[in-house]
Amino acid sequence: MVNALEAMSGVPVLIIGDMVADVYLDGTIARISREAPVLVLEQREERVVAGGAANVANNAATLGGISCAMGICGEDVSGDALLRVLGANGVRTEFIRAEAHPTITKTRIIAGGRATVSQQIVRVDREWHAPLTAETEEALLARIRTLLPQVRGVVLSDYGSGTVTARVRRLVIEETRRRGIPSIVDSRYDILSYAGIGYVKQNDAELAAALGRTLRSEEDIHAAGHELRTRLGADGVLITRGDKGMMIFLADGSATNIPVSDHSEIFDVSGAGDTCVAVMLLALAAGIDPRTAARLSNIASGIAVRKRGTATVAQEELRAAVMAEGGF
Secondary structure (H helix, E strand, O other), X not given: OHHHHHXXXXXXXXXXXXXXXXXXXXXXXXXXXXXXXXXXXXXXXXXXXXXXXXXXXXXXXXXXXXXXXXXEEOOOHHHHHHXXXXXXXXXXXXXXXXXXXXOEEEEEEEEEOOOOOOEEEEEEEEOXXXXXXXXHHHHHHHHHHHHHHHOOOEEEEEOOOOOOOHHHXXXXXXXXXXXXXXXXXXXXXXXXXXXXXXXXXXEHHHHHHHXXXXXXXXXHHHHHHHHHHHHHOOOEEEEEOHHHOEEEEEOOXXXXXXXXXXXOOOOOOXXXXXXXXXXXXXXXXXXXXXXXXXXXXXXHHHHHOOOOOOOOOOHHHHHHHXXXXXXX
């Protein structure tokens, strides 16, 4: 397993999808407003971190890969901040900056006091829902065609905001198959449109929603995982199950259960799926077998959920966690 981590270093990968600026506004509770029965916060800090597909790209970089992020962002302050955050970790950014599509921003207001635990009290989202213009989509497709020969694996990170169009899907699926390089998709709402993709990542709730039924038992999970893989013609389907770990379903008909490796306190699940996808794709692109790749992604996700907010996992952290597990 340690050798697998070494193999992942320097592997070039492309992450395409909905790039998100996660903004955290931290404040101290000062008083109740005289204007309305609401808290007044004295702002302590404002920070921007990479979210959505940008978090996948950030994780790929901190885990030792050569990460290229491709998506849409606005010509705005949030877009500038997102580019700086990614650049700080050495991510190559190939963004289409479009005035018609402001940077997707999710602002979390965090409140606390000297004697209270800080917690999120509200989230404000700014998203665009208009389809990409023909010009923007053509620019995106052209850049994908240019970059595909330079990478050894591709992530499609689809949060439902419209970056991964039908033409983008088709191009990536066809070209990665033709070139014999791995691809993986994490799609929150539209997984059944990814027929032909290499690998799929879903959580158990997304799997149930995609197939339109409740998954009440282990047998239900097994049947659903096999069904999704068959319907998409995928090489593998990775299902994350919270405190129950993960399961990976492969084309040979196998289903492997991967239990949680560390039962320490969970602070925040934000972004753990992005970490999972980044590790899985880097490992596959490095030629690592899918079961080992899934076990690595399981360990990395366990590190991510013990951090507050959207977070990345460093290669050194993953190596230490693997060694703690005996190095496999």
